[in-house]
Amino acid sequence: MTNKNDKTEQLQPTEPAPRIQRRRFLERLSVALGVVAGAVLAVPGFGFIFSPLWRKTPRVWRYIGRLEEFKVGQTVNVAFLDSSPLPWAGVTARTAAWLRRESEDKFIAFAVNCSHLGCPVRWLPKANLFMCPCHGGVYYSDGRVAAGPPPRPLTRFSVRVRNGGVEIETGPIPIT
Numbered sequence: 001m002t003n004k005n006d007k008t009e010q011l012q013p014t015e016p017a018p019r020i021q022r023r024r025f026l027e028r029l030s031v032a033l034g035v036v037a038g039a040v041l042a043v044p045g046f047g048f049i050f051s052p053l054w055r056k057t058p059r060v061w062r063y064i065g066r067l068e069e070f071k072v073g074q075t076v077n078v079a080f081l082d083s084s085p086l087p088w089a090g091v092t093a094r095t096a097a098w099l100r101r102e103s104e105d106k107f108i109a110f111a112v113n114c115s116h117l118g119c120p121v122r123w124l125p126k127a128n129l130f131m132c133p134c135h136g137g138v139y140y141s142d143g144r145v146a147a148g149p150p151p152r153p154l155t156r157f158s159v160r161v162r163n164g165g166v167e168i169e170t171g172p173i174p175i176t
């Protein structure tokens, strides 16, 4: 004959309480160790990917050619290395500018990137204007906005002549 106490004993857990607690503790410990290991692996990865966002771009003078290569009154496209090329940048490390020799010793240089969304602008000598092919932005010859969506004039680079060579000062280009 069975009594009420027998039924109660059948509903009791088969494992003793200390064993269950130990299992829970080990589960939580393994989850915590997994989180720590994930963080240890992820932090350097994020740092590697996002560090260029925080890195300050230096300003660097780049040689772009001999003084006699540039004719007074002409606006020409010159290419040079970015001021702080990333190791994996490849050909994108090269940038360009529109350079105009205004007089014997005076130059003016504009970034090729439109101040709207960065498309390369073209110099149209007959119209005396810079034109952006992307959204119809137009700039006067001095870089001021003439029409279209660009919010700012073309970025200017400093130019200097040293030992018969023309140098351009590269740096970060502000884009909207």
Ligand code: FES
Pocket: 114, 115, 116, 117, 118, 119, 132, 133, 134, 135, 136, 137, 148, 149, 150
């Ligand atoms: S990128 Fe030049 S007008 Fe939009």
